[in-house]
Amino acid sequence: MSAIANGITHQSERIAHTQEKHLPGGWVVLKFGGTSVGKFAENIAGIVKAGLQADRAAVVCSARSSNTKLEGTTNRLLRAARAAEKPNNRGYDDIVEAIRTDHIQAGRDVLQSAEILAAYTEEVNAECESLIKILESAQHLEEVTSRAEDKIVSKGEKLCCRYMAALLNDRGTPAQFVDLSDVVKVNAPAKGGLNDRFYMDLAEELGREVAACGDKVPVITGYFGNVPGGILDSIGRGYTDLCAALVAVGIKARELQVWKEVDGIFTADPRKVPTAALLPIVTPAEAAELTFYGSEVIHPFTMEQVIRARIPIRIKNVMNPRNAGTVIFPDNLKDMDHRTPLKDASIFRTRSSSLLTHLQGPKRPTAVTIKRNIVVLNVHSNKRTRAHGFLMNIFSTLDRWHLSVDLISSSEVHVSMALHSESALLSGGGEDEYKIQDKDLQGAVHDLGQLGAIDIVPDMAIVSLVGKQLKNMIGISGKFFSVLGQENINIEMISQGASEINISCVIEEREADRALNVVHTNLFTFLD
Numbered sequence: 303m304s305a306i307a308n309g310i311t312h313q314s315e316r317i318a319h320t321q322e323k324h325l326p327g328g329w330v331v332l333k334f335g336g337t338s339v340g341k342f343a344e345n346i347a348g349i350v351k352a353g354l355q356a357d358r359a360a361v362v363c364s365a366r367s368s369n370t371k372l373e374g375t376t377n378r379l380l381r382a383a384r385a386a387e388k389p390n391n392r393g394y395d396d397i398v399e400a401i402r403t404d405h406i407q408a409g410r411d412v413l414q415s416a417e418i419l420a421a422y423t424e425e426v427n428a429e430c431e432s433l434i435k436i437l438e439s440a441q442h443l444e445e446v447t448s449r450a451e452d453k454i455v456s457k458g459e460k461l462c463c464r465y466m467a468a469l470l471n472d473r474g475t476p477a478q479f480v481d482l483s484d485v486v487k488v489n490a491p492a493k494g495g496l497n498d499r500f501y502m503d504l505a506e507e508l509g510r511e512v513a514a515c516g517d518k519v520p521v522i523t524g525y526f527g528n529v530p531g532g533i534l535d536s537i538g539r540g541y542t543d544l545c546a547a548l549v550a551v552g553i554k555a556r557e558l559q560v561w562k563e564v565d566g567i568f569t570a571d572p573r574k575v576p577t578a579a580l581l582p583i584v585t586p587a588e589a590a591e592l593t594f595y596g597s598e599v600i601h602p603f604t605m606e607q608v609i610r611a612r613i614p615i616r617i618k619n620v621m622n623p624r625n626a627g628t629v630i631f632p633d634n635l636k637d638m639d640h641r642t643p644l645k646d647a648s649i650f651r652t653r654s655s656s657l658l659t660h661l662q663g664p665k666r667p668t669a670v671t672i673k674r675n676i677v678v679l680n681v682h683s684n685k686r687t688r689a690h691g692f693l694m695n696i697f698s699t700l701d702r703w704h705l706s707v708d709l710i711s712s713s714e715v716h717v718s719m720a721l722h723s724e725s726a727l728l729s730g731g732g733e734d735e736y737k738i739q740d741k742d743l744q745g746a747v748h749d750l751g752q753l754g755a756i757d758i759v760p761d762m763a764i765v766s767l768v769g770k771q772l773k774n775m776i777g778i779s780g781k782f783f784s785v786l787g788q789e790n791i792n793i794e795m796i797s798q799g800a801s802e803i804n805i806s807c808v809i810e811e812r813e814a815d816r817a818l819n820v821v822h823t824n825l826f827t828f829l830d
């Protein structure tokens with residue numbers, strides 16, 4: 303088959319998969335984040351009702367945030383857990399009370415049926431009483447174990463889903479609250495913890511939970527319980543995206559919709575770059591790269607689960623539901639053996655991008671993104687170890703301190719590494735004086751000192767150009783770096799070639815927004 307004909311097959315296959323498979327009666331999983339539930343609950347009730355005209359719907363929600371995620375229920379619950387660690391301190395009482403009144407008030411604001419409101423209020427009170435008991439027990443034992451922390455955190459999603467289920471019922475959409483906080487049985491995961499087998503079994507179990515709801519819309523806690531090692535450590539914040547993915551796999555959904563407060567994935571952060579354009583489709587590898595390098599549109603673990611099951615992900619906007627959003631789906635289904643792990647980037651390589659590229663007009667990068675809170679660590683070897691031992695020692699030190707490197711450039715005797723840290727350094731008074739605040743970073747710098755001289759450059763950012771076409775765009779790196787240079791944006795470190803779909807460099811963080819805009823203007827708007 304010629305390259306062009308091959309391209310046509312792939313393109314039509316892709317369209318068929320994302321459009322024609324729209325069978326009435328198929329399942330769609332709708333995932334809503336905490337701030338969307340907090341600010342746009344009425345919109346969500348409308349979106350679910352409208353969706354039910356064509357499909358069956360399963361709803362998955364995170365913990366409610368009335369304003370920002372930072373002030374949201376999960377963060378409050380984590381503060382309550384920290385308070386319970388202090389002996390003889392009832393600091394958590396006020397936090398739980400604030401969570402309780404907040405949820406009850408949210409119900410009063412939207413629920414029209416007195417009966418539904420009364421039942422909901424009772425449920426909120428019961429959840430908060432049980433939360434207090436968990437906090438008291440942990441305090442009594444003088445330890446908040448990861449199991450206890452999981453139970454505490456799970457209350458956020460439970461309260462939120464009780465609220466959404468009540469609202470859907472109130473608006474005439476029969477709905478059923480589904481609690482996943484005990485779905486993973488204690489001791490159930492075999493050695494190896496969160497492996498493919500574990501996720502597959504879990505997805506099957508979630509399928510059964512949904513089936514048990516009959517014709518009602520399941521409103522599923524985006525927290526799935528008792529994960530080995532604790533959900534925050536093993537999966538991290540944003541775990542609800544993964545939960546929704548597993549539900550989608552378990553019920554063989556035709557689509558996973560992740561509803562946000564942005565129309566989809568743009569060529570750059572639309573809040574920073576006014577001319578950014580919405581991307582109708584991106585590949586999972588591109589979405590993963592964007593998420594990792596600062597455009598956190600979706601939790602990185604989500605993609606692997608659904609794409610392996612060939613379920614497209616669609617990012618949509620709760621404030622603008624008519625917009626089609628962005629679909630995340632591979633270019634080439636043929637390359638996707640369902641046993642091939644998504645991590646293997648080769649399955650997303652466009653072997654022949656000829657027709658697709660042609661249809662899409664001139665080649666362009668897909669998006670530009672910025673990752674902030676970066677420190678650059680430079681290690682200059684004292685040459686007491688041989689070259690391979692030098693690198694090995696660096697990586698085992700970083701591993702010991704749980705640090706992962708975002709970008710690296712190295713020679714035999716010199717290594718520069720860009721690492722992400724929310725609270726890396728504190729200014730120590732003098733202009734160039736810094737005190738390391740991040741305990742892991744502090745430990746790593748101390749240990750790396752055995753290998754040579756270390757210097758730290760704080761307040762940096764990684765700017766990354768991402769796109770599956772980059773590898774076919776001769777001279778693109780030169781253009782990327784020279785655009786930054788022309789604007790007097792100093793490049794501290796360059797990394798190119800580690801991934802075919804990413805070219806990155808490190809710049810000063812104060813230049814981040816300007817860099818985003820100049821790169822976008824010069825490489826996305828005028829490139830032909």
Ligand SMILES: Nc1ncnc2c1ncn2[C@@H]1O[C@H](COP(=O)(O)OP(=O)(O)O)[C@@H](O)[C@H]1O
Binds near residue numbers: 567669
């Ligand atoms: N390339 C991008 N496309 C879309 N959003 C982006 C991009 N880069 C960064 N963002 C930001 O990611 C955020 C995602 O949407 P939002 O629903 O607000 O997030 P959250 O799930 O944290 O509540 C937006 O604030 C948006 O500005």
Ligand SMILES: N[C@@H](CC(=O)OP(=O)(O)O)C(=O)O
Binds near residue numbers: 376
């Ligand atoms: N409540 C969790 C889980 C989550 O996934 O949140 P969101 O979907 O709002 O990012 C958190 O705050 O991390």
